[in-house]
Amino acid sequence: MNLTDLLKNKSLWVKQETLKLHKRAPGTRIASSLSCIEILVVLYYGKILSCDPKNIQWDTRDRFIVSKAHGSVSLYPILADFGFFEKEELKKIGKEGSILGDIPDNSIPGFETINGSLGHGLGVACGVALALKRKNLNAKVFVLSGDGELYEGSVWEAIMFASHHKLDNLTLIIDNNKICMLDYCKNILNLEPLDDKFRSFGWMTKIVDGHNIEQLYYALADLKKDESNQPKVLIADTIKGKGVPRLENDSLCHIKALKEDEIDKIIMELT
Amino acid sequence: MRNVQSEVKVMRDALIERLFCKMQENKKIFLISADFGAPALDKLRENFKDRFINVGIAEQNLVNISAGLALEGFIVYAYAIAPFITMRAYEQIRVNLSLLSHTRKINVNLIGVGGGLSYDVAGPTHHCIEDISIMRVLPNLMVCSPSDWVLTEKFVDFSINVNKPKYIRLDGKPLPRIYHDPEEFNIENGFHELVQGKDVCLVSTGYMTHKALNVANKLRENNINIGVIDVFLLKPFNEDLIYNLLEKYEHIITLEEAFINKGGLDSMISCVLSNKASHIKLKRLGFGDKYVFDIGSRDYFHKLNNIDEEYIIKVIENASNNISRRAWNESKGTYKKRSSEAHAYRP
Numbered sequence: 001m002n003l004t005d006l007l008k009n010k011s012l013w014v015k016q017e018t019l020k021l022h023k024r025a026p027g028t029r030i031a032s033s034l035s036c037i038e039i040l041v042v043l044y045y046g047k048i049l050s051c052d053p054k055n056i057q058w059d060t061r062d063r064f065i066v067s068k069a070h071g072s073v074s075l076y077p078i079l080a081d082f083g084f085f086e087k088e089e090l091k092k093i094g095k096e097g098s099i100l101g102d103i104p105d106n107s108i109p110g111f112e113t114i115n116g117s118l119g120h121g122l123g124v125a126c127g128v129a130l131a132l133k134r135k136n137l138n139a140k141v142f143v144l145s146g147d148g149e150l151y152e153g154s155v156w157e158a159i160m161f162a163s164h165h166k167l168d169n170l171t172l173i174i175d176n177n178k179i180c181m182l183d184y185c186k187n188i189l190n191l192e193p194l195d196d197k198f199r200s201f202g203w204m205t206k207i208v209d210g211h212n213i214e215q216l217y218y219a220l221a222d223l224k225k226d227e228s229n230q231p232k233v234l235i236a237d238t239i240k241g242k243g244v245p246r247l248e249n250d251s252l253c254h255i256k257a258l259k260e261d262e263i264d265k266i267i268m269e270l271t
Numbered sequence: 272m273r274n275v276q277s278e279v280k281v282m283r284d285a286l287i288e289r290l291f292c293k294m295q296e297n298k299k300i301f302l303i304s305a306d307f308g309a310p311a312l313d314k315l316r317e318n319f320k321d322r323f324i325n326v327g328i329a330e331q332n333l334v335n336i337s338a339g340l341a342l343e344g345f346i347v348y349a350y351a352i353a354p355f356i357t358m359r360a361y362e363q364i365r366v367n368l369s370l371l372s373h374t375r376k377i378n379v380n381l382i383g384v385g386g387g388l389s390y391d392v393a394g395p396t397h398h399c400i401e402d403i404s405i406m407r408v409l410p411n412l413m414v415c416s417p418s419d420w421v422l423t424e425k426f427v428d429f430s431i432n433v434n435k436p437k438y439i440r441l442d443g444k445p446l447p448r449i450y451h452d453p454e455e456f457n458i459e460n461g462f463h464e465l466v467q468g469k470d471v472c473l474v475s476t477g478y479m480t481h482k483a484l485n486v487a488n489k490l491r492e493n494n495i496n497i498g499v500i501d502v503f504l505l506k507p508f509n510e511d512l513i514y515n516l517l518e519k520y521e522h523i524i525t526l527e528e529a530f531i532n533k534g535g536l537d538s539m540i541s542c543v544l545s546n547k548a549s550h551i552k553l554k555r556l557g558f559g560d561k562y563v564f565d566i567g568s569r570d571y572f573h574k575l576n577n578i579d580e581e582y583i584i585k586v587i588e589n590a591s592n593n594i595s596r597r598a599w600n601e602s603k604g605t606y607k608k609r610s611s612e613a614h615a616y617r618p
Contacts, residue, residue: 127339
């Protein structure tokens with residue numbers, strides 16, 4: 001099987017598993033977790049991230065900071081598949097004694113930091129990226145953030161810091177699904193043109209279709225190799241609630257949960 | 272005789288000088304500033320260009336960058352003005368220090384310069400009378416409040432070795448030394464009995480310990496011996512250890528440049544007394560439920576808020592009068608000594 005097919009198959013499997021998790025734990029943010037699935041699949045199964053589940057704190061691992069924690073429940077099946085924790089845990093989500101809650105935290109093996117509150121990931125990632133440089137480690141730092149999260153002022157403090165300190169070992173991936181909790185971002189405070197904003201702050205900027213496996217893979221592989229002395233941002237244009245027609249294009253999809261019987265039908269129809 | 276003048280120092284200078292020495296021998300130490308400096312910092316900035324970073328006027332990022340560096344094993348001092356590092360960045364402290372250190376070891380030391388009313392004339396935005404209460408609330412975070420520059424130096428050594436997040440509250444004014452041989456006690460005990468007294472004891476922190484000592488000295492001239500306990504580690508706190516000291520007194524007066532009845536030093540002592548079902552009387556001195564907008568010196572603010580020396584002496588006088596009256600009643604006239612002492616309390 002070639003890499004593209006493998007990544008496509010894995011994406012489908014992660015989508016199914018994420019929907020099953022949502023069926024067990026209706027408090028999970030399903031729409032937001034569906035928009036970043038291809039990004040997560042390319043990072044892990046495309047081997048963009050160097051990680052070792054048997055040695056989680058391995059010094060030269062790439063650090064992956066999931067700043068949009070609410071919308072990253074789709075990382076649970078991937079981490080279980082890689083062996084960060086037992087697959088049985090997926091069945092216990094949200095139950096007493098489980099390690100998996102509606103919003104991930106770093107007591108779950110594979111999560112580096114704690115991000116239930118938005119706007120923290122990039123700043124901490126800047127500190128980590130600076131530390132790796134001082135330690136002369138070649139490891140990279142990846143951050144996944146939502147676009148709505150960019151409203152937090154602390155994110156822009158970090159954006160300025162990263163380019164001033166030439167943190168070229170840092171890549172921010174924006175899951176640009178264009179919807180916040182209550183509305184489209186363009187109706188709340190327009191963030192566009194986002195790429196121009198980052199460029200003017202001194203960042204190397206790329207835009208891809210965030211559901212296109214090949215575009216994501218080549219962009220991330222290129223950014224990882226790049227030595228231009230700049231921090232990098234990949235703006236991945238995505239659809240919030242991707243794969244579930246009634247969520248896609250619903251400005252309130254962030255807070256919508258799917259019904260149990262509906263989920264089985266959606267899983268059957270996934271391609 | 273010691274030359275008192277030459278022993279006056281600003282705590283932040285003592286901290287920076289000590290850090291300068293430590294940074295020479297320990298390559299893991301970083302000092303991160305939110306565009307806040309001191310003349311003493313210039314040499315450090317020059318000598319450790321790769322380990323001194325100015326993040327700009329951005330306290331939220333100051334805490335986040337510090338957390339990131341500490342996650343990778345560095346020992347970080349995050350340096351800013353006390354009200355801004357604690358209150359502007361409170362949620363960063365909660366999430367990336369307090370919560371994160373539940374699972375990861377991180378040595379971040381938040382250095383807040385200008386606790387209490389250090390920046391007296393600067394006005395209410397620069398006064399810092401909330402910090403003790405709000406920082407004490409957070410689990411996993413140590414709260415240190417040294418009363419002089421000698422203890423401040425000791426806290427530098429302590430903080431390098433203790434791999435936890437800490438808030439270190441420094442006064443902003445030049446102050447004389449209180450401690451001469453801090454090696455004689457364990458800093459982790461959290462407090463030190465500076466003056467052994469009888470009946471009444473002042474329990475204070477930071478700048479107010481200087482006031483407590485002034486009051487104790489004045490009263491001693493009239494043969495009145497009150498105790499003074501300096502509390503410099505507000506969290507964690509050894510309840511049994513301090514109660515062993517407190518229980519020999521009949522009246523405790525807490526003294527702090529902070530709001531009272533809101534979780535500060537007063538609440539901490541009140542909890543100890545309550546947990547021990549103690550009958551010791553407690554009087555809390557500090558700031559009431561309002562901000563100070565008046566312009567004036569620190570002493571002027573103290574007068575306005577009833578924490579000046581004169582008022583403290585009055586409170587002690589009342590306390591000892593009550594103690595002797597009660598003792599008189601209990602002993603039905605057989606008690607003499609305390610009664611005569613009570614008269615001497617009147618200055």
